[in-house]
Amino acid sequence: MSQGAQGRRGGNDWLREALPKIVLSPSLAMVLIFVYGFIIFTFYLSFTDSRILPSYELVGWENYSKLFRIRAWDTAVSNLVIFGGLYIVICCALGLALAILLDQKIRAEGFIRTIYLYPMALSFIVTGTAWKWFLDPGIGLQAVVRSWGWESFTFDWIKDGDMAIYTIVIAAVWQTSGFVMAMFLAGLRGIDNEVLKAAQIDGASNVALYRRIVIPQLRPAFMSAFVVLAHMAIKSYDLIIALTGGGPGTATELPATFMYSYTFTRNQMGIGAASATIMLMAIAAIMVPYIYSELREKK
């Protein structure tokens, strides 16, 4: 290297050192502003008297105390508990069952897997539209069964305030259970077959093999499935909009739809921000420990 180049070397070294950070910085800046900055902004708004527009007048915990007195929020939270609980439990049970069945050296396994998983590629709006009309008593399942001759057959959950939330569960399980199946199947494929063979020689029944040996080893898959499903349940928005629009009345309102309607149609931005903050807290309670443990293990 010539003398002239030597002079620039200091600069080059600095650049060499800093270049990776420079490359990373636009992404980091975007995330810091548009994720964390915006979170702080919304959090701040939840303590202000913002209505149609953001206001910076602080009102303490008023929005939160108002929020907990609103009946629709109550409905939204208890709906989330019902929906989330059933959604997680049914998806896991169905996913595990299908994975175990598919793991029995099935012919055309790949083909069947493809069929179980394709709903995951669809938009919740598409899923919602399909199920909305299929469950509609006027033209869907109920009308079809009646036209087949069973005149008194009734299936009108989607129009029934007490039952409509379960139609959300039906459609959501349809969409996601194949994915949960894939997660469990991957877990099953990771299990050491030698242990199973040994237990078989000892005369253990198939049921015992699965209960004692296989399923306990699927703990990581259960963990992942739980985290993914819980986080999807809390964020559920599109499906409700497409399937029931939150109705009948407010019967299928969830926190996500509540936040949207209070903020953008009812012009109660402070209360909307408070509800969004509570959603974030719920998600953080699930995701932060999960991400933390994942990143620690990787070190």
Added chain:
Amino acid sequence: MSSNASATVVRTGAGSRFVIYTLLILFCLYYLLPLYVMVVNSLKPLSEIQAGGMMALPDEWTLAPWASAWSTAQIGVEATGLRPFFVNSIVMVVPAVAISTVLGALNGYVLTKWRFRGDTIIFGLLLFGCFIPFQMVLIPMARMLGIVGLAGTVPGLIFVHLVYGIGFSTLYFRNYYQQFPTELVRAAMIDGAGFFTIFRRIMLPSSGPIAVVCVIWQFTNIWNDFLFGASFSDFDSQPMTVALNNLVQSSTGVKEYNVHFAGAIMAALPTLLVYIVAGRYFVRGLMAGSVKG
């Protein structure tokens, strides 16, 4: 799902195998049912659906619902059909996917091969950003897009999807590059290769599979998004999902179920095609997004 891992060694008798196959086929029917309903009813006249024939094959086959959904159906207040919104979605998806994938690749490269103090924390910050409820950013984002004049435009939507897509694309490339032998990168550094040369000559040539995974994931997510589309677009810039919802929910006149089903298939077709053509990569993306690594 790696193909080298084998199925269970648990043995099953002929009777239980019959039960297993029956169950598996029944579930195939369960998963295919809504698709069947959509396809069949998009090809029959409205009167057949109204007469309770939703499960039956069409008596009279017709493509009219498809034509109507594509070009004449009432979306909101105007009878434009879904075509302009399909175009919106394409125009929105392509740059958002391309840019977020490139940035994700660079970020993943930095975070694994040019490590520095605090890089894990930065990755954690990026990662958590993928999972936040987006309700938490809707209000400030709407304000900001308004201030910079991007509210209600397709570029505004591209920007939003880019910002909230970076976390996942970084996750994919980081986990992938972590498996890549660092010795190769070290050797190239000693030979005097610079940051971008190493990326172009050494990392990129072996990044094919993960790039496919990332593109498919971003494409599916952004195409299927509804929340951002509903929040930040106006009539002319709404994406396909929002337009479909407006078509289905519009309360004026007779409900044209067959047109709704045709529209729903149109909205589903691009992601479904990707899934059928590259399902393996789609599943890998799903898994990497949940069971990290």
